[in-house]
Amino acid sequence: MTTEDLRTAQRAADELRQRTGVDSYAAAFVMGSGWGAAADALGEVVAEVETSALPGFQPPAVTGHSGRIRSVRSGDRDLLVFLGRTHLYEGHGTAAVVHGVRTATAAGASRIVLTNAAGSLNAEMPVGSTVLIADHINMTGESPLEGPSFVDLSDTYSASLRAAAREADTTLREGVYAAMRGPQFETPAEIRMLRMMGADLVGMSTALEAIAAREQGASVLGVSLVTNLAAGLAGQPLNHNEVLETGREAAAGVGDLLAGIAARL
Numbered sequence: 001m002t003t004e005d006l007r008t009a010q011r012a013a014d015e016l017r018q019r020t021g022v023d024s025y026a027a028a029f030v031m032g033s034g035w036g037a038a039a040d041a042l043g044e045v046v047a048e049v050e051t052s053a054l055p056g057f058q059p060p061a062v063t064g065h066s067g068r069i070r071s072v073r074s075g076d077r078d079l080l081v082f083l084g085r086t087h088l089y090e091g092h093g094t095a096a097v098v099h100g101v102r103t104a105t106a107a108g109a110s111r112i113v114l115t116n117a118a119g120s121l122n123a124e125m126p127v128g129s130t131v132l133i134a135d136h137i138n139m140t141g142e143s144p145l146e147g148p149s150f151v152d153l154s155d156t157y158s159a160s161l162r163a164a165a166r167e168a169d170t171t172l173r174e175g176v177y178a179a180m181r182g183p184q185f186e187t188p189a190e191i192r193m194l195r196m197m198g199a200d201l202v203g204m205s206t207a208l209e210a211i212a213a214r215e216q217g218a219s220v221l222g223v224s225l226v227t228n229l230a231a232g233l234a235g236q237p238l239n240h241n242e243v244l245e246t247g248r249e250a251a252a253g254v255g256d257l258l259a260g261i262a263a264r265l
């Protein structure tokens, strides 16, 4: 991270405070593909801000991701809810990918919940299931960090936040998420390789955001919605519409999960 990146995140956080009237947020939620409708379950929407009004945000470029941020009241806490994200494959670099997380931590959030749509490599994680991310394998070849920022990643996905999520839903399984650059989906050979490497899930987000959150000292919870079997496992081509459709079908269930997590953060 450069000082310019941090300064831009601080400016975005200040502008956000001005527009929402909230001085500090307890936590932030980032909605992945297909998770947008689930955000409605998080609590009362106090304010909604277009990211175009804030410094450092890129316009939304992926169907299912909007350029809006909600300030949500959940019990006695204020939550920041990002109804979309920027992906590395959009070509704006790693600072753009993690700007939302940096803005959230600059606005006080000490817990970051990252959700995503993922392909499953594990027969015990079928389409429609939600999986807690226990750890990630960063296959992007990129990092949001620059210089001697030797951040420890041995507990990237907080064990205590995962325990809290399991209180909300005892059926939740845990898996390893492989983060690919994309935008192409994987080849069957790449999926076989990732499986041999210990991955259960494959996606195109989350890992860089988690690294940036850890650099800022925030705790991270990652949750994947399995929207498809990974390439070569389903016997049919993959497409983004299928990802969104599965997300729409699962919205009610994952909304209840998010509400349960929010109540336990």
Ligand SMILES: O=P(O)(O)O[C@@H]1C[C@H](O)[C@@H](CO)O1
Pocket: 031, 032, 033, 034, 062, 085, 087, 115, 116, 117, 118, 182, 203, 204, 205, 206, 239, 240, 243
């Ligand atoms: O933001 P997420 O990671 O949920 O988006 C997933 C990964 C790709 O961006 C897209 C592929 O369908 O959905």
Ligand SMILES: Nc1nc2[nH]cnc2c(=O)[nH]1
Pocket: 117, 118, 119, 120, 180, 182, 184, 185, 186, 202, 203, 204, 227, 228, 229, 230, 231, 238, 243
């Ligand atoms: N890379 C990747 N991202 C996804 N997002 C949803 N499904 C997939 C998938 O199969 N592969």
